[in-house]
Amino acid sequence: MAAGSLIVVGTGIRTVGQMTLESIAWIRQADKVLYVVGDPIAEAMIRELNPEGAESLSVFYGVGKQRIETYNQMIDRILECVRDGLVTCVASYGHPGVFVYPTHEAIRRARAEGYSAKMLPGISAEDCLFADLNVDPGILGCQSYEATDFMANGRIIDNSSSLILWQIGVVGDATFKTHGYDTSAMPLLVQRLMAYYPANHPVYLYEAAVLPGCEPTIINANVAALPTIPMSAGFTAYIPPARQTTGDPVIVQQMQALRGG
């Protein structure tokens, strides 16, 4: 096993309260802490926990720049540190493995090169959504897609189950912007959703609270009204089921028969 290693941790959506003790310990002990965080508390905390090794990866973002290009540059920087023999900690906001391409790819490459690499779980926006909207994905199921991926790849959904669309506020825009993402594709998303839902079917636009003392943002809207709502890039859409599930009595009977009932 090579000398360098990689550990990926998450700071949670709201740093105050959602950082795990293990993540804090790794940030303290690492030789290098590369971070991509969204709130000033997280950045200040990381810099205080590891003032010598903290380094932001946000410098790779650029207005109008393709995000995939930024991600690849982040991966290269991470692997540079690992190859230098450093215990490298990558801190990402939220869950470091949920909708974070660079961390997964960096781990894959590091392992392929013989380095130790692993990821610690964190609290994602979806976790916060379940808590703040008081919904249980285990009751009626839950489908989760990135909004642009949902459209571009023709995802098939079951409208008897919940649907979560990530990054609905940047749908159709693959570039980075500090604000004002191009959401001109929103009507197409509505058109796609209306193949599964009535026009007045509720859609909950959700953004978790990032800073202490703040409340989450929850907008009650409906499918048809989505293009008229001012969007934040941090929005996640939660769409409740539109119909009841269709039972399969044959399978039920077969399961009962296998149980001897």
Add this chain to the structure above:
Amino acid sequence: MANQGSKQGAGGHGGGPGDEGAPDTFRSFLIDIATDPARLGAFIRDPDSEMAAAEIAEADRAILKSGNAAAIHGRLTGQTGPVQPPVTVLVVDAQQQAGGGTPTLSVRAPNLQIPQLLQMLQIPQLQIPQLLQMMPQIPPMMLEVMVAAAAQAPTPLFPQILPQLVVHPQIQPQLVVHPQILPQLVVHPQIQPQLVVFPQVLPQLVAAQAQAQPTGLLSPLQIHPQISPLQVHPQIAPLQIYPQIAPLQIYPQVVLPPMIFGAQAAPPPQFAPPQNMPSPIMLAPQIVVPPQIFPQIAPPQITFPQIYPQVIFPQIAPPQISPLQVFPQVFPQVFPQIFTR
């Protein structure tokens, strides 16, 4: 990762003790409660005391307690200028009134434009009563709101959320269309009607029955088809009966036995009607066969309930053909012929 920038884009609050170079007790305090569970617990239990103990300035305390993300963010980043709240700031709260009753909705939208605010205030989805039945995972407070809204909403929109009731027949058309898309099953009896009729007139069966039963008990009403197969044919009425069923799939025996009988049966032209007619009891093949000929009476109870009973039952079983409709086609045509003999 894509929303990284948006979380940095909020405006500042202007000034504050967080300027560069000077120790920032506010920021340090937040870092402490983020990394020290004990301090975070103390802050959760009594924020004012904890902030006072940390010597947080009154202005910073007010900012932290305001719940204004833009102000807190601006204070931490030291941004100056007018506060620009985040784009999405509409929050709908439902507060239960004391003593029960309809919850009170409050909408917090500090900087939302009027048209948008009006649109939000309509809250159309709260007027949808079907949510009460379809979404048990809705927050209880929302359920209460929607219960009240449903009581006031005169027009239910249930059909919009029960698409499966409409779609089902489209998804499983074969269950309904089968009889319609298997014309060969309809034609078959027409091509070889004697295969169906001849078992009724097999001489060896009739002879055996005649020997076993006294002639006085014979019932010419039921025997008659044996005498004149050509007249019996209309009794089967394949055009009316078979199009409604799929005997090959449901009752293979319906098709196979006639083939066997046909091979064993004597040529129809040479057949001479027996003098001694069997009794109705002895004409068991005729009695047993009709259920095989008209399997549409039984299949819904045997086959379909195992698959989609709620879809099949109403569409197939009774409406298309019933015993009351089938049997009159068979026997009334026989009766006059018998009476005229």
